[in-house]
Amino acid sequence: MKLTLSQAAEVRLGRQRSPRFESGDHMVPYLRSANVLNGELDLTDVKSMNFAPNEQEIFRLAEGDVLVTEGSGSRETVGMSAVWQGDLPGTVCFQNTLIRLRPRAGVTDGRYLAWWARHAHASGEIAAVASGANILHIGSDGLKRLLINVPSLDEQRRIADFLDHHVARIDQIIAARREQLASIEEQFASVRRVAVLGENGPTRPTDLPWAPRIADSWSVRRLSHLAAMGTGHTPSRNEPSFWVNCDIPWLTTSDVHRFRRDEIDVVTQTTLSISELGLANSAAVIHPVRTVALSRTASAGFAILMGCDMATSQDFVTWTCGPDLIPEYLLHSLRVMRPYLLGYLATGSTHKTIYFPDLMDLRVPLPPLDDQRTAVEQVRRAGLICGEATAALSGQIGLLSEYKESLITAAVTGDLDVTTAGSGIPR
Incomplete structure (x- = not known):
């Protein structure tokens, strides 16, 4: 069944920020677009402002709320979303750089709604309703008109369970590949340093703050x-x-x-x-x-x-x-x-x-010119090996990322039967 987003969820824009809210008797933390990354929240820098008790009732976040970034300078980042899981204690509200999607009871499962929002961002559906010259804005009205596939609640939960499991596996593989990338880059940096400073032979101390030892003949x-x-x-x-x-x-x-x-x-x-x-x-x-x-x-x-x-x-x-x-x-x-x-x-x-x-x-x-040439050649050879490995790993990360988005899209649009689908994820 296809519904508009406003039929499947309560869609609300956050409270506007103003200097008059920077102090008061009811200061509470609030989230803004800087706190929402693609699929996760960054809570390292959470601001506070004054929300009157009646405003707290309107703008308070509840566990399972989906937060969507309302504006951005890029079509690639406008509409990114993450789920509020009660990550901070007490009352937490949200500002008007975010739009809150709250699933309607009996209609939409919150986790399914969150996966749909990930799909709507990645597919460009959200960006398509954004407008503006330098900064693109979605606006809650444009978002409300988007269509969402809404199967039965049991099927929504099955889809959410499937994506929770399989996307987590893909993310684990991507994280492992990125760790390999970092390790390769560290190895290359080490080889380069040894070559440039002549550390592969007898060395002597120097007073250079960035090179405490160099080859003893340099x-x-x-x-x-x-x-x-x-x-x-x-x-x-x-x-x-x-x-x-x-x-x-x-x-x-x-x-x-x-x-x-x-x-x-x-x-x-x-x-x-x-x-x-x-x-x-x-x-x-x-x-x-x-x-x-x-x-x-x-x-x-x-x-x-x-x-x-x-x-x-x-x-x-x-x-x-x-x-x-x-x-x-x-x-x-x-x-x-x-x-x-x-x-x-x-x-x-x-x-x-x-x-x-x-x-x-x-x-x-x-170094003597011959030693300089040797060092340059050592760095060149190490760079070729590093470059080939980096290209291979980056390619794998790109393919895994594309597969993840296609899996999310197929599941929430009904193109994939999650009860019979295999993971297809490389070990």
Whole structure:
């Protein structure tokens, strides 16, 4: 039987937040969209505001309530849901960034309703009723009109039991694959560190805070003595002519996501470009191929090697290596150094920034060129092995995630008979 969601559940938008509710005699915790992830609640940061006793009766959460995020900047995240299981003691209410679905007695089982909400989000049904320019909003009225397949209560409970069991199994496998991924990445980081610091042979102590020991035959030098340091700039946005015929690669923070996890060593194409005119009328410069760049603001501490001549924004510091330093060795050194850069040099509460005076003082190990080449080759080989294993595990996680969503959809839409279905889940 098909019903509208409003027939199957009470659909209510939460209470609006206001400065006048920030204090009062009836302060109680409340949940907001930040507390709802896809299928689970994050209760590490729960706010409180004043709800009068009569408002508490209206907006109090009861065990089994399904909470749906009402707004988001993305169609992929609007409509995410989770179930309230009385996770916090006492009265807990909810704000208007959430919509509460409360199953109607005798019509809908709460666990079944929760699985339907997971399906409606993953399938895009909820996003389809959202509207807005920058922030998409569902609104309780749009949600109420959605159709939900409502079998008998016994069948709803069978479906919920089936999904509780099988989705938990899939999630366990996904969690195990993610642990394997983390282990592989840790192994690669260890191999890289040993190679960059020469720890696979006799070592000696240093006063480098990020490298207490290096190969005993290597020296330590100031990086600014081994490579020409530079940066970049942004041409004026107030001059439209500077942003016409833009064909010069321009490395900006928009590119950092591509190498945040060291997925690539070399960048040849950038998200944004600048023009010759913009270059000529700003402090931006073109850095030569094989220059090493390090992000120093916002997403700070991430290094990449330029695969062609390119400019950068002021958010990067660059080093063009001299004859004694191989760029690839410097790249891996900066990546080994990242915890020190972020933990000791980066400052700022919201956006971390690494300032130029600190970067000018950086010192690095300086192996003989042959040892640098050996270290780079060791990292390259380890990276290939890591990359293949990571790709295989990531592929498995993707397939398992797709299978999980298809299983949920088939069960709640009636396309799967859960009384006869096998799990089909890999061991």
